[in-house]
Amino acid sequence: MAAAMDVFRDPESAQRSSFLSKKRFLAQALLDCINADGKRGGWMLQRYGSGWLNIMDTTDPAPINSLGDYFKDRAKNVGLWALWPIIIYGLGLDISEAEEASTQCLQEPAYRSMLCVNDYFSYDREYEMSQRLQASQRLSNGVEVLMRVESIPAPVAKDRIKAMAIENMMEFTRQKELYYSRNPNLSLDMRKWIEACESAMSGMAYWHAIVPRYSNWDRSSSDSLPLPAVSHSSELSASGSLPGGISSRPLKRRRQPDNSKSRDVTERPRTHSVPEFDDKGSGVRNPTDTAIALDKNGHTGLNAGTVTTPCGNQSLQTISESAILAPHEYVSSMPSKGVRTALIDSLNVWIEAGAEQLDCVKDVVKMLHNSSLILDDIEDGSRLRRSSPAAHAIFGTAQSINSATYVYVRAVQKVLYNVRSEEAMPVLLTGLEHLFIGQSWDLYWSYNIICPSEEAYLSMIDHKTGALFCLLTNLMQAYSPFDFSYSADQPEQVNFDNFARLFGRFFQIRDDYLNVTSPSYTDQKGYCEDFDEGKISYLIVHCLQAKPQFKDSIFGIFRQRTLQGGQSVSMQGKEYILECLRKAGSLEATKSLLNGLEKDLEREIGKIEDLTGEGNPMLRLLVKSLSLSMDRWSDDTSDQDSAKWYRFAQNGTQPAIN
Numbered sequence: 001m002a003a004a005m006d007v008f009r010d011p012e013s014a015q016r017s018s019f020l021s022k023k024r025f026l027a028q029a030l031l032d033c034i035n036a037d038g039k040r041g042g043w044m045l046q047r048y049g050s051g052w053l054n055i056m057d058t059t060d061p062a063p064i065n066s067l068g069d070y071f072k073d074r075a076k077n078v079g080l081w082a083l084w085p086i087i088i089y090g091l092g093l094d095i096s097e098a099e100e101a102s103t104q105c106l107q108e109p110a111y112r113s114m115l116c117v118n119d120y121f122s123y124d125r126e127y128e129m130s131q132r133l134q135a136s137q138r139l140s141n142g143v144e145v146l147m148r149v150e151s152i153p154a155p156v157a158k159d160r161i162k163a164m165a166i167e168n169m170m171e172f173t174r175q176k177e178l179y180y181s182r183n184p185n186l187s188l189d190m191r192k193w194i195e196a197c198e199s200a201m202s203g204m205a206y207w208h209a210i211v212p213r214y215s216n217w218d219r220s221s222s223d224s225l226p227l228p229a230v231s232h233s234s235e236l237s238a239s240g241s242l243p244g245g246i247s248s249r250p251l252k253r254r255r256q257p258d259n260s261k262s263r264d265v266t267e268r269p270r271t272h273s274v275p276e277f278d279d280k281g282s283g284v285r286n287p288t289d290t291a292i293a294l295d296k297n298g299h300t301g302l303n304a305g306t307v308t309t310p311c312g313n314q315s316l317q318t319i320s321e322s323a324i325l326a327p328h329e330y331v332s333s334m335p336s337k338g339v340r341t342a343l344i345d346s347l348n349v350w351i352e353a354g355a356e357q358l359d360c361v362k363d364v365v366k367m368l369h370n371s372s373l374i375l376d377d378i379e380d381g382s383r384l385r386r387s388s389p390a391a392h393a394i395f396g397t398a399q400s401i402n403s404a405t406y407v408y409v410r411a412v413q414k415v416l417y418n419v420r421s422e423e424a425m426p427v428l429l430t431g432l433e434h435l436f437i438g439q440s441w442d443l444y445w446s447y448n449i450i451c452p453s454e455e456a457y458l459s460m461i462d463h464k465t466g467a468l469f470c471l472l473t474n475l476m477q478a479y480s481p482f483d484f485s486y487s488a489d490q491p492e493q494v495n496f497d498n499f500a501r502l503f504g505r506f507f508q509i510r511d512d513y514l515n516v517t518s519p520s521y522t523d524q525k526g527y528c529e530d531f532d533e534g535k536i537s538y539l540i541v542h543c544l545q546a547k548p549q550f551k552d553s554i555f556g557i558f559r560q561r562t563l564q565g566g567q568s569v570s571m572q573g574k575e576y577i578l579e580c581l582r583k584a585g586s587l588e589a590t591k592s593l594l595n596g597l598e599k600d601l602e603r604e605i606g607k608i609e610d611l612t613g614e615g616n617p618m619l620r621l622l623v624k625s626l627s628l629s630m631d632r633w634s635d636d637t638s639d640q641d642s643a644k645w646y647r648f649a650q651n652g653t654q655p656a657i658n
Contacts, residue, residue: 023345028617033089034624040089042630044082045621070145074115087196093189103194106179109171110197114204116165119143120158121208121215127154169201327391327403331370334386339622340365340472343503346619347476347496350612357479360419364428365472367411371404372435372468379443380533384526408432415475423478431471438464445536449555451544452536458505466504473500494611499604503623506597510626512537513590516578531577532568534558538593543584550580591628598627 034041064070084107088095119142130139142164146157176194180186208214344362353361376382377390378397384390392400415428441460445452452460473496477484484494514521515530516539522528530537544551557573569577581587601623609615624630 020345024349024618027621031617031621031624034630037089037092038629040085040092043085044089045625045630046085064145066149067142067145070142071112071115074140074142083200084193084197087193087200091192091196093193095189095193099187099190102183103179105175106172106194106197109168109175110201113165113168113172113201116142116161116168117205117208120161120165123154123158123161125214165205169205172198172201323399324403324406327374327395327400328367328370328407330394331373331385331391332366334388336386339507339626340369340468342618342622343469344472344476346616346622347473349616349618350494350608350614351473351476351480351484352482353476353479357419357421358476360414361472361475361479364411364414364475365468367407367414368432368435368468368471371407371411372439374400374404376439379439380446380535382529382533384529419479421478424475427471427474427478431467431474434463434467434470438462438467442536446534449534449558450536451541451551451555454538454541454545457536457538457541461505461508462501464504465508466501469500469504469507470497473497492611494608496608499601499608502597502601502604506594506601506623506626509538509590509597510594510628512539513587513594513628516581517587526568527571528569528574528578531557531574532561534561539581539586539590542589543581543586546586546589547580547584550584554580594628598623 030041030045033044064073084100084103087093123141123143126139126141127144142161143154143157146152146160147154150157152160176198179194180191341362344358344365348358373385374391377385378392378400382390383393391403395403412425412428415424438460441452441456442464444450477496484496512530515537516528526532540554544554554577557569557577560573561567561569602620605616605619605623
């Protein structure tokens with residue numbers, strides 16, 4: 001433990017621990033805020049979830065080559081995007097999203113001013129720490145950026161940053177007066193909020209000027225450079241509070257493997273040979289015939305490198321992977337909420353897989369997920385993916401299928417050759433089998449326009465969406481130092497399968513619901529895009545079971561879509577189906593089911609917390625972040641307003657926000 005906490009001995013390990021520590025304590029703080037004030041706490045959660053929590057995990061950021069790029073990157077990294085809802089929460093103000101959006105002219109100079117203040121006062125200390133730690137990563141400070149980009153000495157760069165801080169403070173004041181003059185009827189809460197933001201800027205500058213952390217630290221003593229806080233996985237109780245001592249975990253340790261019979265990943269060469277089965281499938285050809293390039297860490301990465309392939313006793317000329325990886329890299333570059341990565345980090349509080357193994361799980365899950373998105377868009381005929389053209393609309397259907405299939409193969413190779421575990425490969429293959437079988441029934445019902453029973457639909461989700469989450473948790477367990485296998489002498493054992501199944505159902509049905517009710521989904525994929533696919537979603541299943549008389553009309557609309565060569569359902573057709581869903585009570589029933597699944601997930605988390613003795617505020621916060629109650633539109637916009645938002649997307653006439 002002492003070695004793990006020693007930042008001077010292992011900076012990278014300490015950085016990982018510091019990130020985890022921050023996220024755990026922040027998660028508990030946000031949960032406490034949400035429990036005290038769900039509406040305002042939810043807004044804070046949205047800001048943190050879309051900004052800081054995702055950025056914090058980036059330990060190897062892209063190079064910053066301008067001060068403008070630095071400001072954008074740094075504002076997210078230090079969590080300033082969440083400052084405004086924090087002030088609203090602290091003062092108990094009521095600010096609408098439209099009102100908040102109108103203050104961008106004030107927020108920008110405020111961000112820049114506070115960043116410059118922080119960088120001016122912290123540079124000397126940060127530079128000293130980086131020198132002592134011999135950090136390989138760049139110093140994240142505006143002074144360093146100016147020194148590097150403009151080739152100027154530190155004193156000159158510091159003066160420039162100080163001048164920018166003052167200039168942006170003055171710009172905030174100018175913009176504030178202009179904003180007041182243009183909006184004479186501002187609410188009292190808005191004025192309080194703006195004045196509090198200005199006070200926060202001044203308070204931050206004063207704090208930096210007097211705090212001993214920056215103004216009175218001893219450069220000659222390493223004791224003056226505190227180690228980053230490292231939270232042991234048992235330091236938080238189920239409620240998130242700190243107990244008096246650290247309890248031992250009631251989990252069995254695995255027996256150490258016989259090293260003479262297992263691969264040693266630490267001594268792997270820069271390239272690794274992939275065995276090739278002979279024509280009869282019973283033997284293995286010369287393993288040196290095929291070589292897959294590995295990255296600098298010995299991993300089979302997804303950068304567009306080169307591959308040498310066998311041809312009898314000869315080797316083909318090296319050929320680039322750039323064409324086959326292009327569709328996959330395109331989808332990977334799209335913005336993502338990072339739910340699966342956050343889930344892996346949260347579950348690892350209990351599972352404790354090593355850093356290398358955890359990176360492998362994240363890479364494999366991302367590869368499988370993005371490949372499935374490419375295939376889903378082709379199979380569903382989707383034109384958009386996250387507000388951008390679908391991969392097959394750019395690279396063609398054939399190449400997109402080729403790319404997705406190839407990356408499935410690369411995922412299998414990654415598990416097989418990069419991280420040692422006898423259990424990992426069966427887990428991966430079983431998970432893939434379930435994924436494809438689950439998808440087959442989803443496609444079968446849509447193509448043949450058949451409505452399954454609710455039980456059959458939930459079983460399909462368990463094999464499709466739930467299977468990926470089960471694969472994720474089981475891969476992590478395969479790499480865990482703990483033995484999670486069944487044992488007859490333990491009546492109560494930790495089992496993540498039920499959590500993964502519930503999470504899969506919650507995630508998929510939530511997606512079905514938001515597809516027809518959420519304005520943000522309209523922006524990303526189109527208005528009620530599931531209807532364009534003829535998808536038999538949970539809402540359709542419930543509707544046709546509750547009101548069988550709607551079957552002919554709804555399926556008639558889907559059938560016309562097929563007869564017309566897969567054209568989109570008309571606006572009138574979509575509104576008709578939505579009206580059927582309302583009359584059948586399907587929207588309310590689906591929302592009620594989601595709320596019930598959320599409670600089931602919380603109970604399942606509590607059960608695992610009790611069995612492990614480990615509180616997991618990160619996982620609780622992840623579930624809360626997906627809750628319908630955290631969607632700012634859930635209170636302000638009913639499902640009946642979906643058509644209004646569609647028209648807004650078409651003609652730019654925004655509906656009123658009450």
